[in-house]
Amino acid sequence: MTARRTKFYLDKRNGKMMGVCAGIADYTGIDATWVRVGAVLLTLLGGFPWTVIAYFVTGWVAGDKPGEFRDSDPEEQKFWQGVRAKPGRSIRDVRSRFRDIDRRLADVETHVTSHNSRLAREIEALR
Structure with a gap:
């Protein structure tokens, strides 16, 4: 059975810590740098314990990105991001x-x- 393209996956290949922000970036189509900046700002501007807890829970619960999705071309990735959105x-x-x-x-x-x-x-x- 093939993996679903509309599911959220961690992107540990492009991730810094656990791949959560890179996974969110891959899922939404937003640049990973902006997702990381947003997560840090959200944490610093009042969401301190909850954003950290959510980050680690997501990193623990979500699965890794399947290898079959890693080498797809950018046009196909853009298509699937549109399908998810x-x-x-x-x-x-x-x-x-x-x-x-x-x-x-x-x-x-x-x-x-x-x-x-x-x-x-x-x-x-x-x-």
């Missing part, structure tokens, strides 16, 4: 892409099947 929008995006591909294929089919003597000569010359 707004699943409905990502479905609309995929449908839109398929409609665009279908339209372009129809245009190519119309061009190839239309009566175009120059194109027919070029195709015959290739045979």
Whole structure:
């Protein structure tokens, strides 16, 4: 069974301590540096015991990022971050892409099947 791409994982490969902030950054698509700065600011501005407790509990409870997700290309990572953030929008995006591909294929089919003597000569010359 493959791991789920919409689940939160620790990113120990890019993490500093336990990989919690890097995991949050990977999950949301925000730069890990900003997540770390936000965690430190939240801790210093009044959330001291609770943010530290939440950090360690998350590091203890969450699983490591599966190896199959580590070497994926940036476009695929961006797609899955969009799925996690707004699943409905990502479905609309995929449908839109398929409609665009279908339209372009129809245009190519119309061009190839239309009566175009120059194109027919070029195709015959290739045979």
